[in-house]
Amino acid sequence: MLRVALVGQPNSGKSTLFNAIVGYRAVASNFPGTTVEVLRGKALVGGKPAEVVDLPGIYSLHAGDPAERLARDYLLSGQVDVIVNVVDASLLGRSLELTLELAELGLPMVVCLNMMDEARRKGIHVDTGRLSEALGVPVVESIAVRGVGLKELLAAIPQARVPTPPRYAADVEEILTRLAEPLASRGTRLPPRYLAELLVAGEEPPEGAGDAGLNEVIETARREFTSRRGQDPALVLSAERHALALRIFEEVARVTHAAESFRDRVDSLLMHRIWGYPIMLAVLLSLFFGVFKIGGLLEGYLLPPLDLLTAAVEGTVPGPIGKVLGGAIQGLWAGIGIVLPYLVPFLFFLAFLEDVGYLPRIGFLLDGLMHRIGLHGKSVIPFLLGYGCSVPAVLATRILEDERDRLVTAALAVMVPCAARTVVIFGLVGRYVGPWIAFSLYLLNIFVVAAAGTLLRRFLPGVGPGLIMEIPPYRLPALRTMLLKVWLRLRGFITVAWPTLIVASAFFSLIEVLGWTYFLNTLLLPITWPLGLPAAVGVPLVFGILRKELSLIMLGQALGTMDFGAVLSGAAMVVFTVFVIFYVPCIATVAALWRELGRHKTLLVVAGTVAVALLVALLVRAFICLFGPGMC
């Protein structure tokens, strides 16, 4: 079967194109041994089924960046028959640099000039015939969002040709050719010229590339470069590629005056140094409000049948087994009650904001503030995701380049109240103490997260590289792409968290049946006693680690009533909720942290959050006792 790889820069419309070609049958998988994700699907190419792989968006093929290195090694691994290079035609000049790098890999290639409508709007007219001639490969125009040019692309893939390798300045070519000769004679599975470039640039070639024992020849070539150009060879090569890309661009494209764009005017308002902020607040508040409204509505439809089911099961299967089964169904209930009504709309709205292009703008607006806690604007995305679910938030820290930034962002993002914790905040404090107190807990949360960030900055002084982020133009998102994004972020929850939740809930019922609750509650006295909470709250706190909203249901079971106002004081409810917000992220999040950060750092985050939870809950209790002794 023909194996086709889509390669392109971020925001080139690659994912939209992929979705349009393969439909909904896409399967996500990680590169072996890593967390970099690739999507696979099948499409009919020239009447025959072919495997299509969507590689992560990359700007170049440098080994320094993990995603770029993986993309490069994957392309060179022999698992790819044809490269489809997706290019944002409105950014042709810059995008051609990646095209030139790909052209050296010696693989058949097709260039897909996507976003032709946007290029025309910007006044860029591309002569595809001449571009095809310059690169030596078929060039197809497309507008993937509207499905334009897809048939032509699929028809062009079988016609893919190995590109003409780029030609740089004569002195550079001379050194490269001299190095490529011994490499070729030793037999390498890489194109010798490409391997020569990697070695001269001081990049680590893929394993088994066959460069052993050539150190001396390589060093000579590197020295020659440096003495002739007075610069690091890697910089010389990148400058040569840049110059060549611009030369090709000038040859094949004609730039007329761009029409004053409506989107530019919108942008200058949305990114305005003053107006940008109230607009952002309005957008985010309406996002949360909208999700809450829709969630409440859906929940109303979903819960009654599930309640009936629980009652029916406990009624038909009597005794302890029935209780355990009822517990399992309550786990199912919690998953359906949270995931479908709240998380799905939340992820969908967020995907919309992301694909329209507003999310990077939020990053731009908040970069200055994020610097105060030692991070930068890109960390905003994991934080926002955190309000939905901590699992996708932790996974989203991958977009950060710096390892320290990833750790700090993940550690802070798990303290952001997710949808499950929102249920506790509103179900307990919102309902029995008052909505404004519930709302102020969110402000308290932001304050604590910021304080923790400032503290972390002390302990982990960063040399983080700072913000370098492309701000793509506003775009009409494709529904399919958004749905796939929602599904990919939801998947972690459904496959890991939900089963855990069902098993854990059943297990809790078993513990109750066996009469072990007293033992667990005694074990947790060091936490419940200083916080002024009833000892019976211990078990719900333990099970809150499995799923945070579970602690609310468990609290009802432990106290023997769902009418919390009758058994808990307002102060106890607020202190309990504060503790639940901050302490140990749920088990699914711990699993995600483990995958992203490793065991050591995960344990640090877990210990740190417990300490923060205990400290903040104690302070809140002290505050309540100080200003409202009656409530205490």
Place this chain on the structure above:
Amino acid sequence: MFLNSFTDLETLPPGYKARVVRIEGGRGLVTRLSRLGIVPGAEVTVVSRAPVGGPVLVEVNGARVALGRGVARKVVVKPGA
């Protein structure tokens, strides 16, 4: 006011065009900037700046890129390209 001297992208006011002269940073920074077309010789325009130490928005090759202040400071430019 900048026409005959070098400055950097942090100080260049919005609306000004400039040509990148060099990047005062390690190889990592140089590579990351070069991916987005910010290389010596490239023409950049400062579009806007976020307040309170926020990033600088620049246009290069028809694409918009946000650069944190710390990054912008390291991009030496010659104004008035």
